[in-house]
Amino acid sequence: MTDTTFEPFVRNAWYIAAWAEELDDGLVGRTIMNEPLVIFRDADGKASALEDRCCHRGAPLTSGQVTSEGIECGYHGLIFDGAGKCVRVPGQDNVPSNAWVRSYPIVERHQFVWIWMGDPAKADESLIIDYPYHEQPDKWPHRKTMFPIKANYMMMMDNLMDLSHLGYVHGKTIGGNPNVHTGAETTAEPTERGCLLTRWMMDSPPPPTYVKAVGFKGNIDRAQIFEYVAPASVIQRSIGIDVGKGARENLEQPGLHFRLFHHATPETETSFHYFFSMANGYRQDDPSATQQLYDETYPTFLEDKEIMEIQQQRLENDPSRELVNIKADQALFLARKKLHEMIAAEQAEMVAAAE
Numbered sequence: 001m002t003d004t005t006f007e008p009f010v011r012n013a014w015y016i017a018a019w020a021e022e023l024d025d026g027l028v029g030r031t032i033m034n035e036p037l038v039i040f041r042d043a044d045g046k047a048s049a050l051e052d053r054c055c056h057r058g059a060p061l062t063s064g065q066v067t068s069e070g071i072e073c074g075y076h077g078l079i080f081d082g083a084g085k086c087v088r089v090p091g092q093d094n095v096p097s098n099a100w101v102r103s104y105p106i107v108e109r110h111q112f113v114w115i116w117m118g119d120p121a122k123a124d125e126s127l128i129i130d131y132p133y134h135e136q137p138d139k140w141p142h143r144k145t146m147f148p149i150k151a152n153y154m155m156m157m158d159n160l161m162d163l164s165h166l167g168y169v170h171g172k173t174i175g176g177n178p179n180v181h182t183g184a185e186t187t188a189e190p191t192e193r194g195c196l197l198t199r200w201m202m203d204s205p206p207p208p209t210y211v212k213a214v215g216f217k218g219n220i221d222r223a224q225i226f227e228y229v230a231p232a233s234v235i236q237r238s239i240g241i242d243v244g245k246g247a248r249e250n251l252e253q254p255g256l257h258f259r260l261f262h263h264a265t266p267e268t269e270t271s272f273h274y275f276f277s278m279a280n281g282y283r284q285d286d287p288s289a290t291q292q293l294y295d296e297t298y299p300t301f302l303e304d305k306e307i308m309e310i311q312q313q314r315l316e317n318d319p320s321r322e323l324v325n326i327k328a329d330q331a332l333f334l335a336r337k338k339l340h341e342m343i344a345a346e347q348a349e350m351v352a353a354a355e
C-alpha cells in the first residue's frame, strides 16, 4: 500500500480526544488508534481517559456511570479512579492489587481535551498547541463541533493544505471562482513543527459567504494562512479586506477575519474524528454572525467528507498505484515530509528500546 493512503500512527503526540464541553454532559466513549476509551471528569472536575474495558469481565466502562469516587462499571459495579486504579469492589473490603485499567495522559486547555496515546513518560505538555482565542469571546466568538469521517486522517491534512480544491468542491459557498484559486499567489514553507501555506488572491471577487458576513460591495484582497502542525492539526486564518486598503501591509484592519482550528484524531487506519472550531473576528457583538459563519461553513466540511470518503474507497481498491503530484501539492508534500520524519524518529526509538 502506498503511504499516501494509510500512514502509520504517530503515538507520541497530543491529539484531541474531545471538546471540554462534551465532558460536561457526562462520559464520552471514543475509539482512538483502534483503542476504545472512556473519557470523563472525576468528582474534582479533572478530565481522565481510561481504556473502555473493565478488568473484571471485560465489560465496557462506558456502560456504567460517573460517581463521586470514579467511574463505575455497568456490569458488577467495580469503581475506577481517574488513574485507572480500582477503588471499590461491591461486596468485599479489599481491592485486588491487579484490579486496574490502563489510563492515558490527558490535559484540558483552552477548551480542548488533549490525549497522549504513546509512552506516558514522553508526554510533554509544552508540545500542546497554544490557542488562546477560545478564551477571548469578545474578540473571537466561536463555535465548535466534531464528526466522524471514514478515511485515513491524513486525507484531511492533505485537503486543508491543498486549497486549490476550494473553487471546485466549495464553489457555491466559501470557495468562489476556481480561477481565483488556481491563480493565487502561493508560498509554502517548512516550519519547525510542520509547514506554512500562505495564499493571496488580490483584487478578487469575494465568495458568497464573505459577502453575507460583512457586506463587501466590490473586489477584495483575500489571504489564507494555513499552518500544519504535525501530526494532525491545521490552524487556519482567513482574511478579506476591501481592495486598495493595503491588506498586505496591515492584516489587522477591519474586514472579514476568521480563524479555524482543524484536527483529525485517528479512530482506525481508515477513519478519524474531525474536530473543528470556527471563530469570527467581525461583528463580534452579534451572535448571529457566529451562527451564520457556522451555518455557511459546516456544509462545506460535509462536502469535504463526501469526497474524502469516496477517495478512500478508490485508493483502497488499488492501493499499490502511485499518485501523481502537481504544483498545488507543495504544502501537502512538506506536511507529509514532516509527518514521515516523526514516524521515522518514533520507529527508531522503538527499535532502540527493543535492543
Ligand code: FES
Residues within 6 Å of the ligand: 054, 055, 056, 057, 058, 059, 073, 074, 075, 076, 077, 078
Ligand atoms: S465486568 Fe466490570 S464489574 Fe464486572
Ligand SMILES: [Fe+2]
Residues within 6 Å of the ligand: 159, 165, 166, 169, 170, 300, 304
Ligand atoms: Fe474543503
